[in-house]
Amino acid sequence: MRLVRTISDARARRSEQRTAARSVAFVPTMGYLHEGHLSLVRRARQLGDTVWVSIFVNPTQFGPDEDLDRYPRDLERDLSLLEQEGVTTVFVPSNAEMYPDEPVVGIGFSGLERLLCGEDRPTHFAGVGLVVGKLFNIVEPDVAVFGQKDYQQSLLIRRLAADLNFPVAIEVSPTVREPDGLAMSSRNAMLSDEEREAAPAIYRALCAGRNAVLAGERDSTTICRIIHDVIAAEPVLTPQYVHCVDAHNLAENPTISGEVVLAVAARAGTTRLIDNILVSPS
Amino acid sequence: MRLVRTISDARARRSEQRTAARSVAFVPTMGYLHEGHLSLVRRARQLGDTVWVSIFVNPTQFGPDEDLDRYPRDLERDLSLLEQEGVTTVFVPSNAEMYPDEPVVGIGFSGLERLLCGEDRPTHFAGVGLVVGKLFNIVEPDVAVFGQKDYQQSLLIRRLAADLNFPVAIEVSPTVREPDGLAMSSRNAMLSDEEREAAPAIYRALCAGRNAVLAGERDSTTICRIIHDVIAAEPVLTPQYVHCVDAHNLAENPTISGEVVLAVAARAGTTRLIDNILVSPS
Numbered sequence: 001m002r003l004v005r006t007i008s009d010a011r012a013r014r015s016e017q018r019t020a021a022r023s024v025a026f027v028p029t030m031g032y033l034h035e036g037h038l039s040l041v042r043r044a045r046q047l048g049d050t051v052w053v054s055i056f057v058n059p060t061q062f063g064p065d066e067d068l069d070r071y072p073r074d075l076e077r078d079l080s081l082l083e084q085e086g087v088t089t090v091f092v093p094s095n096a097e098m099y100p101d102e103p104v105v106g107i108g109f110s111g112l113e114r115l116l117c118g119e120d121r122p123t124h125f126a127g128v129g130l131v132v133g134k135l136f137n138i139v140e141p142d143v144a145v146f147g148q149k150d151y152q153q154s155l156l157i158r159r160l161a162a163d164l165n166f167p168v169a170i171e172v173s174p175t176v177r178e179p180d181g182l183a184m185s186s187r188n189a190m191l192s193d194e195e196r197e198a199a200p201a202i203y204r205a206l207c208a209g210r211n212a213v214l215a216g217e218r219d220s221t222t223i224c225r226i227i228h229d230v231i232a233a234e235p236v237l238t239p240q241y242v243h244c245v246d247a248h249n250l251a252e253n254p255t256i257s258g259e260v261v262l263a264v265a266a267r268a269g270t271t272r273l274i275d276n277i278l279v280s281p282s
Numbered sequence: 283m284r285l286v287r288t289i290s291d292a293r294a295r296r297s298e299q300r301t302a303a304r305s306v307a308f309v310p311t312m313g314y315l316h317e318g319h320l321s322l323v324r325r326a327r328q329l330g331d332t333v334w335v336s337i338f339v340n341p342t343q344f345g346p347d348e349d350l351d352r353y354p355r356d357l358e359r360d361l362s363l364l365e366q367e368g369v370t371t372v373f374v375p376s377n378a379e380m381y382p383d384e385p386v387v388g389i390g391f392s393g394l395e396r397l398l399c400g401e402d403r404p405t406h407f408a409g410v411g412l413v414v415g416k417l418f419n420i421v422e423p424d425v426a427v428f429g430q431k432d433y434q435q436s437l438l439i440r441r442l443a444a445d446l447n448f449p450v451a452i453e454v455s456p457t458v459r460e461p462d463g464l465a466m467s468s469r470n471a472m473l474s475d476e477e478r479e480a481a482p483a484i485y486r487a488l489c490a491g492r493n494a495v496l497a498g499e500r501d502s503t504t505i506c507r508i509i510h511d512v513i514a515a516e517p518v519l520t521p522q523y524v525h526c527v528d529a530h531n532l533a534e535n536p537t538i539s540g541e542v543v544l545a546v547a548a549r550a551g552t553t554r555l556i557d558n559i560l561v562s563p564s
Contacts, residue, residue: 007447011449018300101444103392104391104392104394104438104445105389105390105392105411105442105445105446106389106390107387107388107389107390108388109386109388110386112386129387130445130446133446134445134446137446137447137449140449159386159387160387163383163386163387163416164412164415164416164419165419165420166419167293167419
């Protein structure tokens with residue numbers, strides 16, 4: 001496994017691989033890896049001759065009052081895990097390498113970036129779009145793997161790749177969960193014992209919503225209330241949003257018809273957790 | 283010379299060239315080619331083993347009341363000129379090929395896109411950024427050549443490439459002029475005889491501004507007034523803007539210090555003409 005810290009080294013490495021006609025599957029991460037990330041890496045190994053992983057806590061996707069500084073980091077452990085997974089190249093750039101100047105270019109998504117997670121984090125997806133565009137142009141992968149856990153992100157990245165014709169296929173991999181249902185997240189490490197114990201209510205709530213849909217419920221307000229109430233029943237959890245929206249364009253329709261995503265953000269103390277599941281009526 | 287009309291054919295062609303280790307210099311155009319474009323093509327021939335030219339009248343960079351429909355087109359003549367210049371590949375996509383869906387992604391430039399030409403054309407540079415990003419990802423050139431005639435465009439494209447780490451070098455080539463000084467432009471073909479006769483006043487005005495700077499004038503309002511008055515003296519020309527701004531960030535400073543660009547847009551009847559020159563005090 002090669003550790004690459006600069007863009008020019010990444011390009012040189014990529015160029016060697018291109019000469020050897022080796023395809024690249026890429027998993028961008030912010031590090032502090034868990035089983036969810038590793039499942040993406042395993043999927044990447046199936047898709048490419050070589051696997052690249054980036055570890056970069058991207059400052060432009062954090063708002064001014066968010067948890068950039070307390071976002072967990074453990075590079076040594078991350079590298080050891082990736083080595084065990086057979087990763088070929090790990091790209092770990094510094095902030096100065098990625099942002100030598102204040103960026104002038106901004107990426108918008110016609111308002112889709114202000115829905116769901118964008119309600120509380122209005123600049124988040126512009127930052128995600130920027131860094132993913134940069135990483136695509138640095139790594140030049142044949143395929144990039146994202147987690148369904150960040151559903152809105154995966155949808156917007158698909159649009160980024162399609163609308164800008166990035167020569168990369170976008171693969172979205174299922175959410176990996178703890179045995180009690182809690183979606184794997186680097187932020188789970190920030191939870192107190194009490195918060196950790198309460199957190200699986202988020203997934204239980206989503207399952208209750210899904211069961212309602214499967215039992216015939218079509219009113220999105222009712223579905224959201226069912227989800228909300230399961231979470232709100234846990235005193236240490238505060239729902240931030242509960243949405244039942246079209247899985248393709250995130251539109252909130254009063255009566256659901258096609259596939260929907262049930263999506264939740266909740267606070268446990270100062271930690272913000274998100275989760276979602278897809279469900280099709282009938 | 284190969285004519286390519288689809289993105290998949292362009293990618294296949296590019297892939298052959300990559301296998302043959304042939305570098306690509308790229309000139310994106312909207313067609314109706316003139317000596318200015320051909321000078322970019324000649325520069326591209328110096329810079330790459332192969333030269334790609336795109337011809338695409340990009341709808342997303344025209345506003346609703348602009349001249350998209352009357353923008354001049356002559357593909358047969360364009361192809362003949364490019365063949366004579368030794369171009370390797372011409373990419374001529376349809377609107378449906380480039381925009382199969384309404385794009386969701388938008389490119390912003392932190393407000394630089396609303397200065398100069400962006401005052402009258404507020405959505406223009408978002409459209410330019412989008413199509414250039416798409417073309418970079420389709421053609422994957424090693425170097426792309428733009429004209430200084432569109433100074434603001436060249437500046438924003440440099441930022442697009444830098445901020446998004448596109449693996450392409452940006453080359454900006456000098457403006458080519460008619461013997462009477464008028465900057466070459468496809469829009470010159472829209473001018474009446476009387477307008478064509480008056481149009482060189484734009485370049486004369488810029489030269490008067492430059493001469494004032496070289497003679498020691500440092501007050502940007504005075505420099506702009508000198509330029510404005512030469513254009514306004516021609517009854518068929520209406521100045522739209524006259525700016526004297528920092529050449530690197532387009533900032534309007536009351537007193538000039540470093541390199542500035544003197545930039546003009548003027549209407550001749552219904553045709554909008556632009557031009558600029560760079561000048562450094564002392």
